[in-house]
Amino acid sequence: MTQDEKIYKGLAGVVVDTTAISKVVQETNSLTYRGYPVQELAGAVSFEEVAYLIWHGELPTASQLEEFTARERAQRALDPKVKDLILSLPADTHPMHVVQAAVAYIGGLDPDAEVETPEANLAKAERLYAQLPAIVALDHRRRHGLDAVDPDPELGYSANFFKMTFGEVPEQATVDAFDISMILYAEHSFNASTFTARVITSTTSDLYSAVAGAIGALKGALHGGANEAVMATLEEVGSVENVKPWLDKALGEKRKVMGFGHRVYKNGDSRVPTMRKAFEAMAEAKGATELLDLYNAFEEEFVSRKGIYPNLDYPSGPAYHLMGFDTQAFTPIFVMSRITGWTAHIFEQQASNALIRPLSAYNGVDQRPVPAREG
């Protein structure tokens, strides 16, 4: 390693490329999708409209939305081979491995997998967006010893996901809170999983490979896996009285507390206030005052000790719990939403590609001769 080689560990602070999809502004704690503030989109439009916006750059007109939702509803059912693959995996397979395997298999079955035109790639993205809910719901049901529920073309995206997971659609407030979470999770510039998708795309590999790689990156607890880890933490802490002793121990052991901190936002995640409201609405609807009290006490204590604020995974984990999902489903649910952002970035990378291949600074042993073999 030479003295003038500056290392950007974790690529922190490095601007790698341009994007027109979303803007994360850490100074003002704001986030826009195609120019629209996300907290204004949430509650004003549906996740389907946001998916269209992310891919096409504009919100759909009424007729565009009708055609778009009709295409999504028509493609929801899984190929029986994909269903069989999911059901053939061991019951304790990590749900993110199930999702990753299913996406790779859908790619394997697609005769157009290697066709790289914008039209073919949009069709692949729409298919994954339409089918991921069926994958996540089927895996949820098999964990609970239940048979698959067919998609219902009469229902919107979020209501249909509940029907496929639980066999029924809950009250509107729950569907709305879920839809808001889908909008908030959809896109976040060059986060680790999106960047993974762009790296894979930059080699001219196909969309399914890029999405499968992104799923692998999202699985980790420092990224998407944190929403599951938050629930595990809240369950381990258990009560408001245990918050201080639990944090004494965790911070004493220099453990990271999941659901707090962010690479870009240092004064709080712009999406948290909206998701927090959705969580509070769920807690009120379910009478879950103990969980809400614990959530508030834990946040207050952690922020006062560390000055590090919650990220989106902090409110979304307990919100999904109150909606009835098991904890293993939380990160797969994130995939259902982020498929929109990932694939928009894949399109952008393809449209203006450069192989992503940074440099490294060697710090191993100096060059030396290979020793002669004895005998």
Ligand SMILES: CC(=O)SCCNC(=O)CCNC(=O)[C@H](O)C(C)(C)COP(=O)(O)OP(=O)(O)OC[C@H]1O[C@@H](n2cnc3c(N)ncnc32)[C@H](O)[C@@H]1OP(=O)(O)O
């Ligand atoms: C949707 C999403 O993906 S949002 C992110 C979800 N991930 C999590 O919630 C995991 C917990 N959070 C973290 O690990 C981090 O905050 C990250 C990885 C998200 C971002 O971190 P970075 O920008 O790389 O900062 P880094 O990890 O270097 O943290 C800076 C300092 O704050 C501390 N810190 C940051 N987050 C936390 C945390 N959650 N708990 C305890 N300490 C933390 C670090 O230990 C470090 O302290 P030090 O300077 O004394 O070593």
Ligand SMILES: O=C([O-])CC(=O)C(=O)O
């Ligand atoms: O931007 C990041 O690093 C992580 C994040 O919040 C996201 O992907 O939504």
